[in-house]
Amino acid sequence: MSSIQVRDRVIELDIFDTLKKIKSEITNGKLNNIRVMGDSISVPCPFHKDGMERHNSCTIYCGDGDLPAGSFHCFTCSESGNFPKFVGACFDKDKTFGEDWLLENYSYNFVKKELDLPLIDLTPVVEEKHYLDESVLEQFSDYHPYMAKRKLTDDIIKQFDIKYDPLTRSIVFPVRDVNGKISFLTRRSIDGLLPNGARYLLDKGADKNVIYLLYNILKEDIKEVVVCEGQINALTSWSYGHPAIALLGAGTSESQMKVLNSTGIKHYILCYDNDLAGRKGASRFKKFIRKDVFVDDIIMPEGKDINDLSKEEFDNLVYKPLN
Numbered sequence: 187m188s189s190i191q192v193r194d195r196v197i198e199l200d201i202f203d204t205l206k207k208i209k210s211e212i213t214n215g216k217l218n219n220i221r222v223m224g225d226s227i228s229v230p231c232p233f234h235k236d237g238m239e240r241h242n243s244c245t246i247y248c249g250d251g252d253l254p255a256g257s258f259h260c261f262t263c264s265e266s267g268n269f270p271k272f273v274g275a276c277f278d279k280d281k282t283f284g285e286d287w288l289l290e291n292y293s294y295n296f297v298k299k300e301l302d303l304p305l306i307d308l309t310p311v312v313e314e315k316h317y318l319d320e321s322v323l324e325q326f327s328d329y330h331p332y333m334a335k336r337k338l339t340d341d342i343i344k345q346f347d348i349k350y351d352p353l354t355r356s357i358v359f360p361v362r363d364v365n366g367k368i369s370f371l372t373r374r375s376i377d378g379l380l381p382n383g384a385r386y387l388l389d390k391g392a393d394k395n396v397i398y399l400l401y402n403i404l405k406e407d408i409k410e411v412v413v414c415e416g417q418i419n420a421l422t423s424w425s426y427g428h429p430a431i432a433l434l435g436a437g438t439s440e441s442q443m444k445v446l447n448s449t450g451i452k453h454y455i456l457c458y459d460n461d462l463a464g465r466k467g468a469s470r471f472k473k474f475i476r477k478d479v480f481v482d483d484i485i486m487p488e489g490k491d492i493n494d495l496s497k498e499e500f501d502n503l504v505y506k507p508l509n
């Protein structure tokens with residue numbers, strides 16, 4: 187059973203049964219393939235192609251994740267919203283119709299006490315985005331021997347605009363958004379630690395949805411991608427011939443996953459650090475990634491980074507991952 191907020195009420199229903207009930211009431215041919223996929227349900231999207239797509243691209247979440255039960259998202263047309271909106275669309279009507287239909291059919295399931303749940307708005311927030319001008323890179327040097335020590339090749343340094351900042355004695359990695367604009371800079375101290383004690387430093391106000399090197403993946407329309415936590419691991423993976431992104435930590439936020447779910451990447455090879463945070467991050471990734479892509483999981487030798495492995499050793503892991 188899932189708890190669904192409808193206006194100021196919460197009703198309890200089984201989403202799968204509800205979809206079958208809707209299907210029995212409509213004559214427009216929508217919902218012709220309802221499939222349970224773990225914690226969610228996959229259906230033909232009622233918002234595009236008149237609901238007649240051949241492969242389901244719409245997922246309805248049943249309430250186990252961070253999204254409210256009944257939230258849906260279409261990977262093809264990007265439509266998303268709450269369950270009443272979805273129900274309305276199945277009837278070729280709007281959200282108000284969906285709310286009325288749910289209250290009419292499941293009124294006996296009212297939770298007696300009206301819950302004061304905040305209404306969660308799933309429409310993407312259009313924010314004033316903050317960019318850095320390319321000239322921000324001019325204050326840095328192009329090279330420092332530490333780059334070679336971390337196996338960053340000249341090609342990689344050039345391709346990804348990696349710089350050295352003498353002021354903070356750190357390697358600078360510009361992080362670009364999906365349009366190629368510099369969203370913020372990250373730094374890695376060549377002395378091991380930055381003045382504030384951290385190894386990596388993100389600009390203040392860094393947009394945490396931005397994924398390092400995703401711009402390059404999309405620009406080259408690369409379909410198979412290695413997923414790393416840190417910048418240097420991702421860059422080493424590129425230099426070994428495996429295009430990679432870095433999530434800038436093991437966190438794997440849901441908003442980052444939304445960004446990945448809107449791309450055409452077909453195959454992810456997870457290469458999180460072999461520690462507790464890394465295992466948690468990998469499992470969050472597998473939970474929130476869309477279900478029509480392949481996900482392989484590399485178990486790194488304990489305490490080792492890609493950087494510590496030779497190309498041959500890393501190739502072996504990539505080609506023989508554990509699922």
Ligand SMILES: [Zn+2]
Nearest residue numbers: 231234260263
């Ligand atoms: Zn759609």
